[in-house]
Amino acid sequence: MSDPETSLAAIRELNPKLNAFIRIADSVTGTRPIAVKDNIVTTDLPTTCGSRILPNFTSPFDATAVARLRAWGAAIVGKTNMDEFAMGSSNEHSAFGPARNPWDLARVPGGSSGGSAAAVAARLVPAALGSETGGSVRQPAAFCGVVGFKPTYGRVSRYGLVAFASGLDQIGIVTKTVRECAEILGVIAGHDPLDSTSSRVDVDDYARDLGSGVKGLRFGIVSEAVDKLEGEVRANFDAAVDVLRRGGAIVESASVPSIGYAIAIYYIVANAEASANLSRFDGIRYGHRSKRARTLDEVYFDSRGEGFGAEVKRRIMLGTFALSSGYYDAYYGRAQRVRAKLRHDFGEAFRTFDYLITPTTPEPAFEIGAKTEDPLSMYLSDIFTAPANLVGIPAIAVPSGFDRGGLPLSLQIMGPHFAERAIFRAADWYENETGYWRTAPPIVNVTR
Amino acid sequence: MKIDRDEARRIAGLAHLEFDDDGLVRMAGEMTKILSYIDQLREVDVEGFEEHDATVTPMRDDEPRASIDREKVARNAPAWRDGLFVVPKVIGGE
Numbered sequence: 001m002s003d004p005e006t007s008l009a010a011i012r013e014l015n016p017k018l019n020a021f022i023r024i025a026d027s028v029t030g031t032r033p034i035a036v037k038d039n040i041v042t043t044d045l046p047t048t049c050g051s052r053i054l055p056n057f058t059s060p061f062d063a064t065a066v067a068r069l070r071a072w073g074a075a076i077v078g079k080t081n082m083d084e085f086a087m088g089s090s091n092e093h094s095a096f097g098p099a100r101n102p103w104d105l106a107r108v109p110g111g112s113s114g115g116s117a118a119a120v121a122a123r124l125v126p127a128a129l130g131s132e133t134g135g136s137v138r139q140p141a142a143f144c145g146v147v148g149f150k151p152t153y154g155r156v157s158r159y160g161l162v163a164f165a166s167g168l169d170q171i172g173i174v175t176k177t178v179r180e181c182a183e184i185l186g187v188i189a190g191h192d193p194l195d196s197t198s199s200r201v202d203v204d205d206y207a208r209d210l211g212s213g214v215k216g217l218r219f220g221i222v223s224e225a226v227d228k229l230e231g232e233v234r235a236n237f238d239a240a241v242d243v244l245r246r247g248g249a250i251v252e253s254a255s256v257p258s259i260g261y262a263i264a265i266y267y268i269v270a271n272a273e274a275s276a277n278l279s280r281f282d283g284i285r286y287g288h289r290s291k292r293a294r295t296l297d298e299v300y301f302d303s304r305g306e307g308f309g310a311e312v313k314r315r316i317m318l319g320t321f322a323l324s325s326g327y328y329d330a331y332y333g334r335a336q337r338v339r340a341k342l343r344h345d346f347g348e349a350f351r352t353f354d355y356l357i358t359p360t361t362p363e364p365a366f367e368i369g370a371k372t373e374d375p376l377s378m379y380l381s382d383i384f385t386a387p388a389n390l391v392g393i394p395a396i397a398v399p400s401g402f403d404r405g406g407l408p409l410s411l412q413i414m415g416p417h418f419a420e421r422a423i424f425r426a427a428d429w430y431e432n433e434t435g436y437w438r439t440a441p442p443i444v445n446v447t448r
Numbered sequence: 449m450k451i452d453r454d455e456a457r458r459i460a461g462l463a464h465l466e467f468d469d470d471g472l473v474r475m476a477g478e479m480t481k482i483l484s485y486i487d488q489l490r491e492v493d494v495e496g497f498e499e500h501d502a503t504v505t506p507m508r509d510d511e512p513r514a515s516i517d518r519e520k521v522a523r524n525a526p527a528w529r530d531g532l533f534v535v536p537k538v539i540g541g542e
Contacts, residue, residue: 060520196505264486275463282464284533289526296536305466313465317456317475318482320463331486337494340501375478376485 002126004075007033011078011124014443020099020109020118021078022048030075034184035119035128038079039086039162040171042066049162050082050094050112053281053288053307063160064195065129065171065188072187080115080128084309085278086136086164088112089381092372093311100368101143102441103407107365110140110381116174117144123444127184128174133164134266135385137172138397138412142360145399145408145441147427149173149181152417153392154199156185157192165273166197168266168389177437178398178428182206185420201418209425214247217426219413220254220353225384229362236409237359240400243433249426254349254356258342262387263379265342267315268322268335269390275319281307314375339390346391350416355426358384360397360410384412394420398427399436408436449483451476 008025015021022038023045036042039049041059048054066076083093091099091114099114101107102122109118113130117140120128130137132150141148149172156171163169171188175181186206192198219241226237241251283289283303290302308316322331349356362383371378388395393414400411411430415423431437451459453469456476460467467475518531527534 057524060516060524193508196508258492261489261492264489267482268486268489279464283526284535285521286524287526294536296538299536300464301466304464308465313467314475314478314482316463316465317459318479321451321459321479321483324459324462330490333499334489334492334494335486336499337497338489338492340497340499341492341494343501344497376482379482 002032004028004030004033004077007077007125011119014122014124017105017443018100018102018118018122019097020081020115020122020124022050022081022096022115024078025076028075028077030070031073032075033077033125034069034074035078035080035116035125036066036076037082037113037116037128037130039082039131040066040129041160041162042076042079045076045079047079047162048095049086050084050096051307051309051312052095053304054286055288057286059160061160064157064192066160068188077125080113080119082115083112084312085162085274086112086131086133087274087311087315089135089139089378090366090371091115091140092368093309095309098368101365102443103145104365105443107367107407108143110143110365112136112140113172113174114140117141117146117148120144120146120174120176121441123440126176127180130172130174131161131164132170132172132389133168133270134389135382137174138360138385138395139382141174141397142410143365143408145436145439147175147178147181147399147431147437148397149185150388150395151185151189151420152199152394154197155394155418155420156188157190157195157198159192159194163277165270166277167273168270170389178396178424178431179207179210181396182210182424182428204421206421206424209421210428212425214244214249214426214429217249217355218353219244219249219251219355219357220349221251222256222259222356222358223253224256224259225358229359232403233359233363233409236401236403237411240411240430243430247429247433254353256342256345256349256356256387258338258345259387261338262342262390263383265335265339265390266382266386267318267379268331269339271315271319272322272332273319275316275323278312278316311375342387343391346387346393354415354422356414358412360384360412364403364405364407364409388414393417394423396423396427398431400434401436449480449487451479451483
């Protein structure tokens with residue numbers, strides 16, 4: 001399936017079950033169907049960020065990544081469902097209701113780019129853009145059995161990506177195969193004068209090393225992340241290690257001593273930045289304005305109180321607290337210093353290893369409702385993915401098989417800054433060697 | 449770190465967020481739980497690691513260029529008149 005009309009027909013047929021799209025295009029130009037997460041702005045479709053605070057916002061400009069995709073021939077077939085403002089790991093924090101996992105409709109697709117991952121997994125589109133702040137592309141890709149990639153911080157312009165945590169955010173890619181992912185990165189990567197944080201490092205030929213194998217490449221197993229794991233996730237990871245070794249890779253234990261602090265760092269740094277970024281949603285220039293507001297203060301307080309959902313408010317509150325007078329050094333300052341230590345620890349590990357590997361998630365997709373009453377347990381779903389965002393390195397999630405219940409499991413491969421080409425080489429080899437990407441979820445076979 | 453209702457109210461004021469009393473109590477409890485997890489950062493020896501790294505975001509040249517079309521901005525505004533955003537009276541009484 002590669003033409004937009006076939007894609008649109010499939011979306012119209014399955015979206016009532018999956019809720020993967022917030023908005024479906026009526027008609028498209030372009031020849032290559034692609035879905036775009038609804039926090040990346042487009043001129044032809046509204047952008048909601050999965051929030052009630054942006055009920056009818058249509059951007060006056062395209063995001064740079066979208067503009068580059070259109071120039072390449074992309075047809076933007078729709079905007080995908082997401083946790084509100086990309087804050088969540090299950091898609092349940094969407095104002096438009098949760099997207100569902102194509103492998104089991106009672107389970108979450110992961111988040112926050114859950115709609116993008118579900119859409120690719122259900123073969124509605126060959127590729128989708130997502131966004132990453134702490135694993136929001138890789139974690140849902142893992143839950144849905146597809147490829148999810150986060151580029152190096154600064155590799156892809158964020159102009160037109162609605163800001164969550166500017167020191168962490170990156171646009172990411174969801175595809176069925178690693179090769180498609182490498183191709184799309186080549187289209188959207190590169191410096192953009194409209195995003196000062198976009199890198200001037202030359203864009204690589206990302207597909208060049210595909211097919212070169214893994215013989216002699218050095219993979220480090222992050223022991224602090226993997227040693228405590230048990231059960232099927234651990235057995236699946238060990239099997240992936242065996243595959244790499246049989247291919248001639250050198251796989252040994254690696255140490256990143258501070259990795260266990262990643263989630264604690266993340267929820268201070270990301271929320272602090274979010275509390276500042278989301279102050280722009282004030283009911284004045286765009287978005288929801290409270291009907292009952294009579295004074296300027298009421299416009300701010302009531303519009304935000306009515307427009308933001310519970311998780312977004314929780315994070316703004318935590319971030320505001322961490323930046324507030326008297327707590328800044330103890331929380332934000334300290335989190336940034338532990339983050340510097342984490343960056344140092346990764347740098348040390350990459351002196352010995354070309355790659356660091358872990359499972360992408362500590363468990364497969366959970367049931368809808370299982371974690372909504374316990375925010376902290378939801379946060380820990382990103383325990384293996386958040387470190388790459390904090391350090392700014394590229395990382396990929398690639399399908400590694402299924403558990404006994406038939407739910408997808410996933411291998412994460414991380415590399416040093418700007419090692420995208422090397423990551424694609426290893427992930428593509430592993431993907432071809434194992435072939436899990438060929439298995440589509442039952443919903444595809446049943447209905448089409 | 450324990451957050452009580454009054455502290456949650458203070459933070460909500462800084463964050464420009466409206467909560468009712470029940471909402472504040474619930475938020476205080478959730479923040480306390482999350483911050484108690486985050487407090488593990490206190491045990492890390494961060495000697496020699498700085499809050500800010502040395503990299504500086506380069507600025508683009510400060511040159512005039514075409515901006516967004518006003519008509520398109522107006523389309524997204526909750527209240528707009530004569531090329532301006534409309535807000536409640538800011539200065540003086542009712």
